[in-house]
Amino acid sequence: MSLTGATRTKVLPNHALLTPDTFVRASLPGWTNAACVVHISPEMGAWFKLYTAEMSQGGTGEMALMSVQRFAYVLQGEVGLEVGAQQHLLQPDDYAYLPSDAPHRFTAKSAARLLVIDKPYQPLIGADLPHVVVGSEPRLIPTALMGDEALQVRQMLPDKPSFDMAVNTMAYVPGAHLPFVETHVMEHGLLMLEGGGIYRLADQWYPVQAGDVIWMASYCPQWFGALGKTQAKYLIYKDVNRHSLEVLL
Ligand code: UGY
Numbered sequence: 001m002s003l004t005g006a007t008r009t010k011v012l013p014n015h016a017l018l019t020p021d022t023f024v025r026a027s028l029p030g031w032t033n034a035a036c037v038v039h040i041s042p043e044m045g046a047w048f049k050l051y052t053a054e055m056s057q058g059g060t061g062e063m064a065l066m067s068v069q070r071f072a073y074v075l076q077g078e079v080g081l082e083v084g085a086q087q088h089l090l091q092p093d094d095y096a097y098l099p100s101d102a103p104h105r106f107t108a109k110s111a112a113r114l115l116v117i118d119k120p121y122q123p124l125i126g127a128d129l130p131h132v133v134v135g136s137e138p139r140l141i142p143t144a145l146m147g148d149e150a151l152q153v154r155q156m157l158p159d160k161p162s163f164d165m166a167v168n169t170m171a172y173v174p175g176a177h178l179p180f181v182e183t184h185v186m187e188h189g190l191l192m193l194e195g196g197g198i199y200r201l202a203d204q205w206y207p208v209q210a211g212d213v214i215w216m217a218s219y220c221p222q223w224f225g226a227l228g229k230t231q232a233k234y235l236i237y238k239d240v241n242r243h244s245l246e247v248l249l
């Protein structure tokens with residue numbers, strides 16, 4: 001309940017910060033017994049959709065669109081995943097990547113929350129099609145970003161030309177920060193998983209904390225520094241391995 005009308009949420013043409021006090025739940029095609037909060041979408045200017053599916057026990061999720069691939073990360077609860085003849089049981093911090101040609105069904109075994117990233121797949125001449133990936137984030141071996149041991153990156157998807165998206169986690173010890181103000185063609189969708197700090201987006205500096213979502217458009221200048229006494233960690237999407245010239249053809 002807001003008595004003041006104040007919020008940290010801010011939506012601008014080249015970036016957005018979305019804080020949990022402003023989230024609005026709605027149903028989404030393909031999901032049953034689930035309330036979805038669409039954080040990032042084409043309506044905002046993004047080339048992908050990032051949302052949280054809050055599933056009641058027994059709730060399901062399937063793909064309702066052609067040619068759209070999906071990445072899903074379990075934030076809370078237990079979720080079954082059926083894809084082809086394979087069955088998986090996903091726990092918190094487990095994730096799955098479903099290519100656009102892989103009909104699948106998530107079923108919540110308990111009340112559960114999934115972070116979902118849906119994006120049209122862009123095939124690449126000469127490259128294979130991507131395959132299903134199921135994994136557990138804590139089991140991945142991290143690498144230090146540009147040799148900085150205070151900033152550890154875990155890559156959840158294979159770095160292969162067939163994949164046109166990357167989803168990583170980045171963990172910062174308190175005081176760690178991005179080495180420079182990045183400005184790049186790739187766009188980002190981000191969920192703060194733990195801790196907090198200051199995110200610079202374009203010409204503004206925002207205090208951010210666990211639960212916040214950020215969208216960064218192509219070329220949005222960006223920098224993060226971790227504050228507090230515990231690590232700050234986020235999950236971050238970016239588009240990779242493609243030209244953007246197709247849209248001009
Ligand atoms: O992969 C990235 O571009 C990443 N370093 N960006 C970010 O953390 N804002």
Ligand code: MN
Nearest residue numbers: 182184188222
């Ligand atoms: Mn970046």
